[in-house]
Amino acid sequence: MxxxxxxxxxxxxxxxxxxxxxxxxxxxxxxxxxxxxxxxxxxxxxxxxxxxxxxxxxxxxxxxxxxxxxxxxxxxxxxxxxxxxxxxxxxxxxxxxxxxxxxxxxxxxxxxxxxxxxxxxxxxxxxxxxxxxxxxxxxxxxxxxxxxEPATTPSLRVVVGLDLSHPCDEVAHFAFDAAALRATTLLVVHGWSPPAYYGAFGVAPEPDWPGIEAAESESLRETLLPWREKYPGVDVIGQAVVGQPAHHLLDAAADASLVVIGRRNRPSRAVAPRIGHLAHAVLHHSPVPVAVVPHD
Missing domain, CATH: 3.40.50.620 (HUPs)
Incomplete structure (x- = not known):
């Protein structure tokens, strides 16, 4: 924009x-x-x-x-x-x-x-x-x-959290733009969890952790491929990590200049203010500025 x-x-x-x-x-x-x-x-x-x-x-x-x-x-x-x-x-x-x-x-x-x-x-x-x-x-x-305290530290990286289960073009676009403007590295964090049925009732098979990790990493690589091509000057690091993404984003924020996260659009402004669990956690605990980007 x-x-x-x-x-x-x-x-x-x-x-x-x-x-x-x-x-x-x-x-x-x-x-x-x-x-x-x-x-x-x-x-x-x-x-x-x-x-x-x-x-x-x-x-x-x-x-x-x-x-x-x-x-x-x-x-x-x-x-x-x-x-x-x-x-x-x-x-x-x-x-x-x-x-x-x-x-x-x-x-x-x-x-x-x-x-x-x-x-x-x-x-x-x-x-x-x-x-x-x-x-x-x-x-x-x-x-x-x-x-x-300086309001900006342009040399530090930009961190973005991407949820690959939902469209994230708006979030990725803002994050890549921010990294390109600052001529800095972009760290992309995708948090994932194993399917809920693993370990259910003590009879489910042991998760194929290497296979799941490889699939999540490949999904992130494919998601980032067109953005790497659109922003060839941006050094991109992709991380597919297990567990709550908020914890990983806050850890990464320790040496970042900006954290970028998404927020699902709400159909009506009459709905009570809700920003989602991830945004809530990151906004309340990030030591650096946080960009919240609405998306469908």
Whole structure:
């Protein structure tokens, strides 16, 4: 997709980290950066002491200050800022419809503990029609202030998890693009489990582990073949691994710049936010940005 990189901006340390990541991504893709702030008026029984327009004025200031900071850090980048009114998940989903990707901040809890995914981010990730990237807030420094941890580490590899039992073209396309843009290695992880009947009731035959492993590896090789041909400059490593894919992806994320995972499309936005077990685990524990790509 050739639309802008769109970032949800609210002035928090996580959102500022997301804005920086989005600006870097926009420069890599050679597309504009769009900052979006979603403001929703909340009725209350008593007028706030600062006046009814204080919250709105503060929100507008946050958007302006973020734009100024990014223009200083990324001279020449085409940056626009939109102050929009409405429920944040709906506004962000609409903003992400035509974007190359939507970037959101998510609160880090320190160390490798990963993300705290708020209700707005959860609802947006569950319903947005295009790719969405979650970026952690930087860890606080010794003074308790936001640190200066780099938002991107382009030299590190990109990791993607592929479920070969479902169509995964959108996920593979995003991952190969990300690796090509960063001129780095792409690690493709396919997690698999033996058929459920093995070991059932203690009478099933011993699994043919070498045969199963060979079949899974061959299936992954065949899936990646057309993508290798389309992206000949990307160094690709394929791993067909037994067990829960989330564990393998999180292990691989330790020395990665980005993790890419898929999410099955939901038929209706009325459905309660659900992102799937894999996405839930990776989003909450990855130490690096995570791209969630919807697919059929």
């Amino acid at each position: 050739t639309g802008p990189v769109t970032v949800g901006a609210d002035g928090s340390p996580a959102a500022l980290a997301a804005a920086d990541w989005g600006a870097h991504e926009a420069r890599l893709r050679e597309v504009p950066l769009r900052l979006v702030h979603a403001w929703e008026w909340q009725p209350c029984s008593h007028e706030p002491p600062a006046g009814p327009g204080a919250a709105r004025r503060w929100s507008e200031t946050v958007l302006q200050e973020t734009t100024v900071q990014l223009r200083r850090r990324y001279p020449g980048l085409d940056i626009t800022a939109d102050f929009l009114t409405g429920p944040p998940p709906e506004v962000l989903c609409e903003a992400g419809r035509e974007a190359a990707c939507l970037v959101l901040g998510s609160t880090g809890v320190g160390g490798l503990a990963g993300f705290l995914l708020g209700s707005v981010a959860m609802a947006t990730v569950a319903h947005v029609e295009g790719p969405v990237v979650l970026v952690r807030a930087p860890r606080p420094d010794e003074d308790g202030r936001p640190g200066q």
